Amino acid sequence: MIKQEALLEYANVYGNWYGVPRQLVKQALNNGQDTIIKVDIQGAANIKKIVPQAVFIFLMPPSIEELGIRLKKRHSESSFDLKVRMQTATEEIKQLSLFDYVVYSQRGELGRAVADIMAIITAEKCRVTPREVNLE
Numbered sequence: 001m002i003k004q005e006a007l008l009e010y011a012n013v014y015g016n017w018y019g020v021p022r023q024l025v026k027q028a029l030n031n032g033q034d035t036i037i038k039v040d041i042q043g044a045a046n047i048k049k050i051v052p053q054a055v056f057i058f059l060m061p062p063s064i065e066e067l068g069i070r071l072k073k074r075h076s077e078s079s080f081d082l083k084v085r086m087q088t089a090t091e092e093i094k095q096l097s098l099f100d101y102v103v104y105s106q107r108g109e110l111g112r113a114v115a116d117i118m119a120i121i122t123a124e125k126c127r128v129t130p131r132e133v134n135l136e
Helices: 022-030 041-050 064-074 079-093 110-125
Strands: 007-013 016-021 057-060 101-104
Touching: 007 022, 007 041, 016 022, 016 041, 057 110, 064 079, 101 110
Parallel strands: 057 101
Antiparallel strands: 007 016
16 A cells, blocks of 8 residues: 555554555545544644644543553553653643644543543634645
């Protein structure tokens, strides 16, 4: 897909390759559907270059300490990988100005984060001059 330029963006994150299929996003937008793409900072920056009129939401833990607690509870990373993830998160938070909105993900309040994202979508649809997101 990389060679065929079939990805909107792609990156190697923590040793794994991730990508966003361009055609799926284009098709959804052409059908008038809201499209949510989950990417890291690097991916958001790449997409912003390609589709600057898109809406960017940063999902943030209440604190870096809380993020560490959540990651430790998952037991999905080695102590070295956990340290790398925490350092990366600290650096990523410094890129907040790249985004249009921030939503805080409080422990036990997933519904609130979802409601905040839905409110952003609603607010964007109520703009006097709507954003036109086109993907060529």
